[in-house]
Each structure stands twice: as C-alpha cells, then as structure tokens.
Amino acid sequence: MTRRQPVVTGLSPKEGPPGTKITIRGEFLGNRAEDLIGLTICDSDCLLSAEWKSPNKIIARTGSSKGKGDIIVTTRSGGIGSSTVQFRAYHETIGPLKESAVWIEESPMQSLAWGRRSLAPTKYTQEDPLGLSIEGNVKKLTEDLRDIFPEQSGDLSQENFSPGWFLLEHHNTTSFDDLKAGLSYLRRKVESQRDGQLSFLKANAGAVMDQLDTLMMLRDKYEEDMTETAEPICKLEKAIKESIIESNSLFTDVLYRREKADTMRAALFALSRHKFLFCLPKSVEQSAKRKEYDIVINDYARAKNLFGKTDVPIFRKVLEEVDRRIVGIRKELHQQICLMPQSVDQQKKLVKALTSLEMQQNGLEIAEEIPETDAAWDAIKARAKYLDETLKTIFDQHAPRENNQPPAKGRDGNDAPPRVLFCEEVCEVAASQLPDLWRLGQAYFTGELRGLSEPKPGVFKRIIITSIETFCSYLRNAILSASGQRNYNTGTTPSWPATSNSTIIQFIPWISQCLRYVRIAYATLIRVDLPSEVLDIIQKLINQIRLFCLSTIFKKAIDKVKCLDEKETWSLGSVPDFPGATNLPNMFEEIVVEHLEEGLNACLKPEIRETALLDDQSEGLPHISQRTRELLTTFCEVIETLAFQKCDTTQPAPLVCQLIGFAASANSSIQPHGDDKSWRQIVSWDQKLLCCLANCLYCNKKFFAHLNTVLTKNGYPISKMVFEDGRMNVNKLVSSIVETFVEHKSDPLVGTIEPSMYIGKFQWDLVSSAEGLRPYAHECADNLVGVYSEIFAISPLLLRAILEPIIQTVAEELARLLTCVQRFSANGALQANIDIRFLRDILKLYSNSTAKSFFGEALEAIPQLSDEGEKHVMRVLAKIRQDMRLHVMCFSVQNP
Structure with a gap:
C-alpha cells in the first residue's frame, strides 16, 4: 500500500494573534482522528487543540509563535507532510474596548507626545500630524513593514513607535520637500502648544469670574442652613435617647432572656x-x-x-x-x-x-x-550506636564458643567453626546497616531531613569511618589472629580469645570462605557510593585477608610436600633428560600447581575496586617469596630425608667379590617388579642415594627454573633469588650426599687394597715373575667397575661426580702403600709398574689432578726400569688390556 503524505493547500484565516481558530484544508490529512499524530503551526506544536473533521479538513488553534511559518501535518499512515500556504502570527496590542482574557488598564491613554490627552480612552485618530494631504497615497502593506521593523509599531500611541514605519505607511510617495514642510508644520504646532494655557485664561476670563462668584454663593448658603437647623437636631437627639431609656425599662426582662438565648444559640452555633x-x-x-x-x-x-x-x-x-x-x-x-x-x-x-x-x-x-x-542527627547517632552494639553482641555470642568446640574426631567437617559464623553474621550486618546509615546521612545533608540545627558533615564522616574501622577491626581480630600475630588488634574492639592449635587448624580451611563474605559486603558498600577514604579501609583489610589466605595455601602445600617421602616409589624414567630422577619432582610440581590455582582463584584475582596483591611495591610479594623459599627448602629436606634414611628391613646378602662387600649384581638395571610396596622394599640404600643425587641434579639444572616459569605464568612474580637460594640448598645437599656415598663406597674398597696386596705373605723383593696383574689390582678394577655399573644403572650423569673422589682415594692408598715398600726386586719393580700403570691408564678419564699426582707418586716410589724391563711392561700391559678389555671399555666412555 502506497503512503500518501499529507498536503496543506488552504488556510482560513491566514494571519492572527496566538489562539486564533483556523481551518486547515488539504489532502490526505488522516483517515481518522487517531491517525493524526502531529500538527505544527509556525514551528509551534498545536496537536492538543487540533480537531480532525475529515481527510481534507482540520480545525485548530494557533500557538504562541510569531512570524510566518508553514503548517505541517503528520499522520501515522502518511508520515510528515508539507504545506503550500503559510500562516502569519503576530502579537496585537489589546485596548480597553478589545475583548481579552486579561484585565486591561482603562486609564486615559497618552495619545500625543506633547502632553495633550484625548477626550476618551480610544485610539488616537488624528488624520496627519504633519499636516500633509494623503489623498492618492498608496499605503505600504502592514505585513511587509513588520518584517522590516520587527518588535516596532507605526501607531503614535505606542511606546515602540517607529517614525520610519509611520512614514512608509502614510507617506510612501510623498516627496522629500513635502516632508520637510511637514516637519516645519509640526514644529510650529508644538511651539504653539507651549503658550496655550495662558492664552486660554485670557480668552475665558469672564467664565472664570462667574465660577468664583458661584462658589462664594454656595458657601454663604451652607452657613445659613447650619444656623437654622442646629436646634431641632439637638431636640431630636434628646427625644431619641429618652425613648431608648423608656423602651429598655419596659423590655429589660424580655431583652435579657433574648440576649441569654442569643448567647446560648451563638455558643451552640460556635460549637x-x-x-x-x-x-x-x-x-x-x-x-x-x-x-x-x-x-x-x-x-x-x-x-x-x-x-x-x-x-x-x-x-x-x-x-x-x-x-x-x-x-x-x-x-x-x-x-x-x-x-x-x-x-x-x-x-x-x-x-x-x-x-x-x-x-x-x-x-x-x-x-x-x-x-x-536535631531529630535527624539523633537518628544518625542512634543507628550508628545500634550498629556498634550489634557487632558487639555477635562477638559475645560466638567468641566464647571457640574453646567449647568438640574435638576434631567428634565433629562434622562440614560444620563451620564459630569464627566463620561470626564473620558471616558481621558481614551481613555491615552490608545491611552501613548503607542504611549512609543513606540516612545523605538525606540529612541534602536537606530532606534538615531541621532547625546546622548539619555536621565532619562529625558524620568520623562516624562513618569509625563504624567501618570497628567492622574491620572485628574481622581482623577474628581472621588474622589465626596467623599467630597478635598485633592486629587495634585496641578499639575486644580481642578474639586465645585458642588451641587444633582449633586454629580447623579454622584455616575456611579462610577463603571468610574472604568471600568480606568481598560480598565490600561490593554492597561500593554500590552505595561511599567515599574512597572509607572504602580504602575495607580494601586494606581485604588485602590482608587475601595475603593471609594465600599464605595458608602455601603452608598447606608445604605440609603436603613434607609427606612426599612416604609417596616416593623410586620408579625411574620419570624424567627422560635426567636418568635416575624419580617421580618425586613431578609430584612436587603437581602439589605446587594445585595450590597455585587455588591461590589464584581465591586470592590473586582482584575483584571490583581491588588492587593487585603481588605488586613490586606491595608487602605481599616478599611474604609469598619467603613462603616459596620455605617450599623449596622443604622439598630439599624431603630429598635429604630420603637420602639418609636407611632401610630398616634386612635384605639377604647378595653375592660379593672376594674381599669387599659390593653386590655382584649391582650392574643390573633396577626396575620395579610387582607392586610399588614390594619394589620399595628391594631398593637398596645405595640406589636411593643415587636417585636422590639425580633428583638434586635435575632440580639444580632444570626443575627449579621450570618451577619459576610455572609460578610466573600463574601470576606469582617470585624473584629469581628465591630459586637461586633453592639451588644453593640443592648443591649443598648434593655435596653432602656425594660425600656420604663416596665414604660409604671408598672405605671398604680402600680397606681391602693392603690385605689383598700382601695376601699369601707376598713380598715385593721376592717376586719371581711379572706376567700379569696382582690380585689387589684385579680387585681394585673389579670393585671400581662394580661401583661404575651401580651408578651407571641409576644415572650415568653421576659417574664423574662420584668416581673421581673414589679413584682419588684409591690412588692415595696405592701411593701410600708403595711408598712404604722398603725394597723392590727387579721382578717386583716390573710387577708394581704393571699394576700401577694399568690402573692409572684405565682410570685416566675419571682421575682428577690430585689422583694423577698420587699415581705419579706411586710410580716414583718404584725403582726405574731398564729398556728391557720397559718393553716387558708394555708387552704385559697390552696383553692385560686385551684380556680385560671390558674393564678398559667401561672406563673409556667419555659421555656415558
């Protein structure tokens, strides 16, 4: 269906003052009365006065606009229309005889500028003050003059009279010379009016004298009448008084009763x-x-x-x-x-x-x-006092119950401790009553409750701050006192009673819930639009609780880490890049990540109007850094506990070499057989030491750096110095474990060298031939290979760190023994050279400078060989290397 826009084509009348009733004609002016939704006349909304007659006719009254303008009709069916005609609105002057809705002053109008008044309050109708003929003069259109002279008039009687308007309207075609003549006429007429009063008296002197004579005659007549009528009036007055007295004497009783009745009637009427x-x-x-x-x-x-x-x-x-x-x-x-x-x-x-x-x-x-x-001020003080009393009552209800709780074994874990219930109720009271107190104060200061007294904004601010500080002090005493620090009590509120450690332990898991209660109350107070100074007090408390909650989460993680020694299964292969490392670091990381997520969700994520907890300038970062340092230290202590905790169960003695107690099967790969419990029972202490060493190396080289990255990604910007301290602790632990392992392995190995060297009453000066190794050299090589295989089975990365001090000890013992030999035979010197050179050569890769110096000292203690002897030694060493090529290969691997 095509929309037809309204068109205004006719208007009657076309001009008028505000309130003029006009008839609008046109096309498509609406299908019905409800279709007409807008009518604008000269930019003035006239819809309220519009009366729809037909699609071609509308009757309305004009508004208060002034000047020419269009008539715009708006309908639902056609939209905004257009107009081909215009209406001119003007504000006319209301005279005494003009119908008007307001009262018009009817005093005689000042019609002429030179002081003469007209005889009647009608419009001045002088033909022409210039005395010029206006016959045949074409007047200028009034509406054109209004456009030229806005807010002015051509009427001589108006205050906004405009000479230009007057001349254009009455003398549009008059020549300039005639206008100058008219101006001369007007000046003569004004000059003649100045002497008009004196000439008037001279011309009418007789009439003035007659008026004076008439006034003199009226005065004489009045004096005669007063003399003749004075006595009769006195007599009449006396007679009237006597008649009144007589009438009163006749009707006293009647008049009294009437007066009484009138009085009663008046009283009843008044009631x-x-x-x-x-x-x-x-x-x-x-x-x-x-x-x-x-x-x-x-x-x-x-x-x-x-x-x-x-x-x-x-x-x-x-x-x-x-x-x-x-x-x-x-x-x-x-x-x-x-x-x-x-x-x-x-x-x-x-x-x-x-x-x-x-x-x-x-x-x-x-x-x-x-x-x-001041009623409003008393209401504010009463509400503030009630809030303080309510908080004190809640404290008195829950504080004594702290020490009356049933033991942990006899109570339900889902039952909240009294502190938690106290925090919940206190937050609910604060969230409901503090906004009421603030709204009451705002109504007082905005004037809604203003009384006769002056407001006290400073005192009210102190009341609000005191109430907030009291609320925070109660929460601080209840929550933060569980940290063991008693300096949280400000002295304005009672301290939370001292409780046992078990009660504190029961409360610790509920700290995050208490933080949630405080945050809900804080969000409610933010919506009330409290001042920032007041909200900062609660924000400081929330940051303290957040930090305490985060600290307890780290403490809980530390407690779990302490129990990791009971969960160690000694299963290898958990870390591909570090053989020998067990699943212990992974379990530690799982505990850390779990508690990091808990701390991030409960504490670190700032909610509305909260600041970051671990900023560089905040006091939380050093505290959490210390907790992280404790966490790493605890993990190192777990490794230390596992390393130095020997097995209580006695294992059957395995096959050993001839003189020293090393397991013959030490070079076998240790892998779990059966369940973890049985596997843990068959792992020897030596193997545990090696696993702990591998874990320490992994922590030092990679794991602690990886842990730092994990903490940073989760929003914990812990300083690298914390992990450097952890690495230092690990290095100290490595040194301690290596020293223990070396001592454990070196003592029996070194102790068997001398007995094995002189077994069978061997003497170096009685050697008959030197065609092979002595038993002590074989045993040294075999025992070192046994240690090598045991270390290699766990972690090849530990070979150099452990073998070097063991080989140094062996070299030192050999140097000591050979230095003490009194005399060598020729074959004895050959035999000693063969033994020492073989051990020196195959152990060269794992010999430090000290060990090499000891081997050199041992060789120096042996007499020098001849060329034939040197050739014999080289031939025998070549044969021995061929026979013991496995030993040689074992110690010749550069990076096993």
Missing part, C-alpha cells in the same frame, strides 16, 4: 461550626497512637492557620491544650526515632514528622519545655 477545633486535642492523640502522624501535622497546621491569631479566650484555651498534646507527641516521636531496629524509611518518616511539628511550634513558650534537638 457546631468549630467542632474541628474542640475535638482536635483528642483526635491528635488518637492519630498519634495509630502512627498517623501526617494527619496530626495537617490538623495542627490547619488549626494554627485558622485560630492562631484569634483573641477569643475559649479558642486560645483549646489551642493551648492542643499545643501541650503536641509537645507530648514530640517527646514520643523522639523516643521512637532513637528506638532500634527499624527501617530507614520509617525513621525518615518519623524525623520528618517531628521536624514539621517543631517548626510549627517554633517560638511558643510551651515548646521551651523540650530542649532543642
């Missing part, structure tokens, strides 16, 4: 007419009992307006009684205002009622019986 006033004392009391204080205020104000200035004694007496009743109502209202608990709206209603009654009785003597008070 009936002013029943409202006489019933007012009782009605105000009844309305006050029904809590209808608005009725009391209205009735009292009405009585004061009607009878406040009356001099009638009975009315004054009733009003005084009403005033006394109102004084009593004021006292009752003041008591109810200070009576808590009650809603803010109810309190505001009572304050407004009391303030209104105080203002109505302001200045009365009876009102001085009540001391001047």
Whole structure:
C-alpha cells in the first residue's frame, strides 16, 4: 500500500494573534482522528487543540509563535507532510474596548507626545500630524513593514513607535520637500502648544469670574442652613435617647432572656461550626497512637492557620491544650526515632514528622519545655550506636564458643567453626546497616531531613569511618589472629580469645570462605557510593585477608610436600633428560600447581575496586617469596630425608667379590617388579642415594627454573633469588650426599687394597715373575667397575661426580702403600709398574689432578726400569688390556 503524505493547500484565516481558530484544508490529512499524530503551526506544536473533521479538513488553534511559518501535518499512515500556504502570527496590542482574557488598564491613554490627552480612552485618530494631504497615497502593506521593523509599531500611541514605519505607511510617495514642510508644520504646532494655557485664561476670563462668584454663593448658603437647623437636631437627639431609656425599662426582662438565648444559640452555633477545633486535642492523640502522624501535622497546621491569631479566650484555651498534646507527641516521636531496629524509611518518616511539628511550634513558650534537638542527627547517632552494639553482641555470642568446640574426631567437617559464623553474621550486618546509615546521612545533608540545627558533615564522616574501622577491626581480630600475630588488634574492639592449635587448624580451611563474605559486603558498600577514604579501609583489610589466605595455601602445600617421602616409589624414567630422577619432582610440581590455582582463584584475582596483591611495591610479594623459599627448602629436606634414611628391613646378602662387600649384581638395571610396596622394599640404600643425587641434579639444572616459569605464568612474580637460594640448598645437599656415598663406597674398597696386596705373605723383593696383574689390582678394577655399573644403572650423569673422589682415594692408598715398600726386586719393580700403570691408564678419564699426582707418586716410589724391563711392561700391559678389555671399555666412555 502506497503512503500518501499529507498536503496543506488552504488556510482560513491566514494571519492572527496566538489562539486564533483556523481551518486547515488539504489532502490526505488522516483517515481518522487517531491517525493524526502531529500538527505544527509556525514551528509551534498545536496537536492538543487540533480537531480532525475529515481527510481534507482540520480545525485548530494557533500557538504562541510569531512570524510566518508553514503548517505541517503528520499522520501515522502518511508520515510528515508539507504545506503550500503559510500562516502569519503576530502579537496585537489589546485596548480597553478589545475583548481579552486579561484585565486591561482603562486609564486615559497618552495619545500625543506633547502632553495633550484625548477626550476618551480610544485610539488616537488624528488624520496627519504633519499636516500633509494623503489623498492618492498608496499605503505600504502592514505585513511587509513588520518584517522590516520587527518588535516596532507605526501607531503614535505606542511606546515602540517607529517614525520610519509611520512614514512608509502614510507617506510612501510623498516627496522629500513635502516632508520637510511637514516637519516645519509640526514644529510650529508644538511651539504653539507651549503658550496655550495662558492664552486660554485670557480668552475665558469672564467664565472664570462667574465660577468664583458661584462658589462664594454656595458657601454663604451652607452657613445659613447650619444656623437654622442646629436646634431641632439637638431636640431630636434628646427625644431619641429618652425613648431608648423608656423602651429598655419596659423590655429589660424580655431583652435579657433574648440576649441569654442569643448567647446560648451563638455558643451552640460556635460549637457546631468549630467542632474541628474542640475535638482536635483528642483526635491528635488518637492519630498519634495509630502512627498517623501526617494527619496530626495537617490538623495542627490547619488549626494554627485558622485560630492562631484569634483573641477569643475559649479558642486560645483549646489551642493551648492542643499545643501541650503536641509537645507530648514530640517527646514520643523522639523516643521512637532513637528506638532500634527499624527501617530507614520509617525513621525518615518519623524525623520528618517531628521536624514539621517543631517548626510549627517554633517560638511558643510551651515548646521551651523540650530542649532543642536535631531529630535527624539523633537518628544518625542512634543507628550508628545500634550498629556498634550489634557487632558487639555477635562477638559475645560466638567468641566464647571457640574453646567449647568438640574435638576434631567428634565433629562434622562440614560444620563451620564459630569464627566463620561470626564473620558471616558481621558481614551481613555491615552490608545491611552501613548503607542504611549512609543513606540516612545523605538525606540529612541534602536537606530532606534538615531541621532547625546546622548539619555536621565532619562529625558524620568520623562516624562513618569509625563504624567501618570497628567492622574491620572485628574481622581482623577474628581472621588474622589465626596467623599467630597478635598485633592486629587495634585496641578499639575486644580481642578474639586465645585458642588451641587444633582449633586454629580447623579454622584455616575456611579462610577463603571468610574472604568471600568480606568481598560480598565490600561490593554492597561500593554500590552505595561511599567515599574512597572509607572504602580504602575495607580494601586494606581485604588485602590482608587475601595475603593471609594465600599464605595458608602455601603452608598447606608445604605440609603436603613434607609427606612426599612416604609417596616416593623410586620408579625411574620419570624424567627422560635426567636418568635416575624419580617421580618425586613431578609430584612436587603437581602439589605446587594445585595450590597455585587455588591461590589464584581465591586470592590473586582482584575483584571490583581491588588492587593487585603481588605488586613490586606491595608487602605481599616478599611474604609469598619467603613462603616459596620455605617450599623449596622443604622439598630439599624431603630429598635429604630420603637420602639418609636407611632401610630398616634386612635384605639377604647378595653375592660379593672376594674381599669387599659390593653386590655382584649391582650392574643390573633396577626396575620395579610387582607392586610399588614390594619394589620399595628391594631398593637398596645405595640406589636411593643415587636417585636422590639425580633428583638434586635435575632440580639444580632444570626443575627449579621450570618451577619459576610455572609460578610466573600463574601470576606469582617470585624473584629469581628465591630459586637461586633453592639451588644453593640443592648443591649443598648434593655435596653432602656425594660425600656420604663416596665414604660409604671408598672405605671398604680402600680397606681391602693392603690385605689383598700382601695376601699369601707376598713380598715385593721376592717376586719371581711379572706376567700379569696382582690380585689387589684385579680387585681394585673389579670393585671400581662394580661401583661404575651401580651408578651407571641409576644415572650415568653421576659417574664423574662420584668416581673421581673414589679413584682419588684409591690412588692415595696405592701411593701410600708403595711408598712404604722398603725394597723392590727387579721382578717386583716390573710387577708394581704393571699394576700401577694399568690402573692409572684405565682410570685416566675419571682421575682428577690430585689422583694423577698420587699415581705419579706411586710410580716414583718404584725403582726405574731398564729398556728391557720397559718393553716387558708394555708387552704385559697390552696383553692385560686385551684380556680385560671390558674393564678398559667401561672406563673409556667419555659421555656415558
């Protein structure tokens, strides 16, 4: 369906003042009355006065606009229309004879500028003040002149008279010379008017004398009449007085009874007419009992307006009684205002009622019986006091129950401790009553509850801050006192009673829930739009609780890490890059990540108007860094415990070499068989030491750096110095474990060298031949291979760290023994050279400078060989290397 826009084509009338009734004609002006949704005449909305007649006709009244403008019709079906005609609106001057909706001053109009008044208050109709003929002159159109001279007029009687308008309207075609002649005529006429009064008296002197004679005659006639009529008037007055006295004597009784009846009738009429006033004392009391204080205020104000200035004694007496009743109502209202608990709206209603009654009785003597008070301020103090008392009551209810809890074994873990219940109730009270106190104060300072006294913004601010500090102090004493630090008590609130460690342990898991209660109350107070100074107090408390909660999470992680030694299964292959490392670091990382996520969700993520907890300038970062340092230290202690905790179970002795107690099967790969428990029982202490060493190396080289990355990604910007301290602890532990392992392996190995060297009463000066190794050299090589295989089976990365000090000890013992030999035979020197050179050569890769010096010292203790002897030694060593190529290969691997 095509939309047809409205078009205005006709208008009647086309001009007029505001309120002119006009008929608008056109096309598509709406299908029905509801279709017409807009009508604008000269940019003025006239829809309210529009009356729809047909799609071609609308009747309306113009608005208050001025000037020419279009008539725009808007319909639902066609939209905004257009106009081909315009309406001119003007503001006309209202005269005394013009119909008008307002009163028009009817005083004679000042029609001429030179002081002459017209005979009647009609418009001045002088033909032409210039004395020029206007016959044949074509007048200028009025609407064109209004456009040229806005806000002006061509009427001589108007204040906004414009000479230009007048000349264009009446002398549009008059020549300039004629206008100059007219100006000369106007000046002569004005000059003649200045001497008009004196010439008037000269021309009418006879008439003036006749008027004076008539006035003299009227005065004489009046004096004669007063002389003739004075005596009869006195007689008439006397007769009237005598008749009055006589009539009074005749009708005294009748008149008395009539007067009494009239008095009673007047009294009854007064009682009936002013029943409202006489019933007012009782009605105000009844309305006050029904809590209808608005009725009391209205009735009292009405009585004061009607009878406040009356001099009638009975009315004054009733009003005084009403005033006394109102004084009593004021006292009752003041008591109810200070009576808590009650809603803010109810309190505001009572304050407004009391303030209104105080203002109505302001200045009365009876009102001085009540001391001047500020009802709104008393309401604020009462609400603040009630909040403080409520917090104290909640504290008294829950604090004594702290030490009366059942033991942990006899209580349900889902039952919240008294501290948690206390925090929940305190936060609920603060979230409900602090906004009420703030809204009541805002109503007081914005003037809604303003009374006769001046407001006290500084005192109110102190009240709000004190209430917030009290609320925070209660929470601080309840929550943060569990940390063991007693310096959280500010002295303004009672301290939370000292409790046992078991009670504290029961409360620790609920700290995050207490933090949630405080945050909910904080969000409620933020929506109230409290000042930043007040909200910062709660924000500081929240940061302290967040930090304490995060600290407890780390403490819980530390406690779990302490138990990792019981979960160690000694299963290898958990870390591909570090053979020998067990699953212990992974379990440690799982505990750390689990608690990092818990701390991130519960504490680190800032909610509305909260700051970051671990900023560089915050006190939380050093605290959490210390907790992280404790966490790493605890993990090192777990490794140390596992390393130096020997097995209690006695294992069957395995096959050993000839003289020293090393397992012959030490070079076998240790892998779990059966369940973890049985596997843990068959792992030897030596293997545990090696696994702990591998774990320490893994922590030092990679794991602690990886842990630092994990903490940083989870929002914990812990300093690298913390992990450097952890690495230092690990290095110390590595040194301790290596020393223990080397001592454990070196003592029996070195102790067997001398007995094996002199077994069978061997003497170096009685050697018959030197064609192979002596048994002590074989045993040294075999035992070192056994240690090598045991270390290699666990972690090849530990070979150099452990073998070097063991080989150094062996070399030192060999040097000592050979240095003590008194004499060598030729074959003995050959044999000693073969033994020492073989051990020196195959152990060269794992010999440090000290060990090499000891081997050199041992060779120096042996006599020098001849060329034949040197060749013999080289031949025998080649044969031995071939026979013991496995030993040689074992110690020749550069990076096993």
